[in-house]
Amino acid sequence: MATVGYPNLDSYTQNTLALEFPEPGPASVGMQQNEKKCRWTRLKRVMGQSLTSRSTSSVKSLKPLSPISETDSAIYSIRAGPSSVTEDAQTTTWEDSEYDKQLNEAVSGLKNDFVSGAREMADSALSSLSSLIVVAAAAALNRDELWNMTISAAKELSSARPSMNAAITSCLLGALDDLSKLWDSLDKKRNKPPDELAAMASRQMVRTLEKRKEAGMRLSENFAERLRAYCSQRLNNTHTLTILTLSNSSTIRASILTTLSTLRFLHLILLVLESRPRFEGASMASQILSATSAEARGRLKIHILPDCAVATVAKDAQLVLLGADRISASGDVSNKIGSLAAAVCIKTLNPKAQVVVVSDADKIVAKGVEEGEKETHPASEMLEGWGDETRRDLAARIVDGSVEVFGEWFEWVPAEYVDGYVTENGTLDTSGVEKVAEEIGELREKIFG
Structure with a gap:
């Protein structure tokens, strides 16, 4: 049809x-x-x-x-x-x-x-x-x-x-x-x-x-322009930028691909945390490589890292790139577990580095509805990465309650760790986020009552 x-x-x-x-x-x-x-x-x-x-x-x-x-x-x-x-x-x-x-x-x-x-x-x-x-x-x-x-x-x-x-x-x-x-x-x-x-x-x-x-295309272009300005101010003509990221965000994928196709002078080192338990970071790395042209691939180097290496690699990164599943009216960001560790580590070990959130403006929520319900996943997701003997032994102990497995997927990154929110409408600061939150609240009341 x-x-x-x-x-x-x-x-x-x-x-x-x-x-x-x-x-x-x-x-x-x-x-x-x-x-x-x-x-x-x-x-x-x-x-x-x-x-x-x-x-x-x-x-x-x-x-x-x-x-x-x-x-x-x-x-x-x-x-x-x-x-x-x-x-x-x-x-x-x-x-x-x-x-x-x-x-x-x-x-x-x-x-x-x-x-x-x-x-x-x-x-x-x-x-x-x-x-x-x-x-x-x-x-x-x-x-x-x-x-x-x-x-x-x-x-x-x-x-x-x-x-x-x-x-x-x-x-x-x-x-x-x-x-x-x-x-x-x-x-x-x-x-x-x-x-x-x-x-x-x-x-x-x-x-x-x-x-x-x-x-979505405007958002990716806005991110590329922000990086162009960042490179001219901070790279001192080295033309090599190291970015630390995690999980698998379609917005991050599009932003990286647009940056590579737009800023042809830029060589990009992408440090990707594997993002357990489902290894979405590894999936994102694979998808980025599959969508990258041969010319751009020559300017892109990807390192896939275990989540526990975040502090080790944070000192080498110039930018932490986060997606968002939810942004509060005050600018706090809910994203995949590991996001807070990445932001805290880079601000502590490399204070000159920036934490940038790339997100559609529709991830911003109205005041009063900031906290979404916690999403907890079954222990089986973590068990799949363990050895057979360990899995069999601990699975029984999980059933009888003597062992618990952490299953939360999302955590909040406070606004104090975020340097900017790149959206389809440009880069916002916390006051810009608050304004969007007010508009969303009014629309919600109008439509849903």
Whole structure:
């Protein structure tokens, strides 16, 4: 299926977008109003419970959804009256609906994605929301019902991974704000059918993804320009820069690749901590090398190091490059375990070095929601790196409780250790971060309430 209206996209992108954003077809001729009412009846009975049932944990930044009462029916244009729908049909389980099936799959996908970075997960959540709007349109009687189903899905997607929900939530909030404005402009009489509104939403989501891609390119270019200025001021014409980094951030990968292609005078030594227990740092090193041109590869040297070597190598680095899964309104940064050690070591052992965070601005959260819930992973992730005999012996002791294995993945780096936040909108200081946090808070209140 081609993505009509976007002729400038290459065929691969068109096909990808077509799969992610299928054009909704017209409702079947046999769909009667009472059948749609039945589907919405099943939806409203569980909408207030669905967030809790699908999430393994709650997030303080989200208000719990309230059950939709019979008195709310007027708001959603649900009218009581004679119906030919049987009680058996009305009590069909929620789990049988296509909407719920797709929502469960999307939430589960986010919960179990330990490979993608926060930015990639936000894009995935946006794609899922677009598909869910299309499915919801078949059950909704009008625009208000479709909007409320959309908001409910967005809240569940944003709470699927509490430790990484900053980017997901901000991405969805921005997309929904744009969608609301689009519907207001093209449906002033508020009488367009849900399937037409869903088609508008699909096209709008495509545009949103395109804008996010452009924003990612600007961020990488901004980082390259910051390095250009840094090199002219500090490298004394040596043209060799040593950067220490860790984990596997799509933003860091793109920033390194853009730097190599833009600053052709620069020779880059990249010190990458392997980032246990899943060794994302090693994966990032491999991906960077695979995407680097032959010319740039001649100016790039990568050293993969055990996490415990961070103090040893920090004294040789001129820059610590961190991604971010969450940035508080005061500028503290939540990132993969090992980030704080890298920042503290380099500031202690090499005070002239800088700690730079590269991140989309949508990782910044509003005041009051800084602390995401701790994400703890199973002991098996660490056990996989041990010898067979040790693993067998300690696995039994873990089961009986005599041994505990640390499983937290994320930690906070205080703002005092950060020299700058490179975003798609330029480099921010802590006052700039606070301003973005205020804007995000206002948008959250507007969309989620």
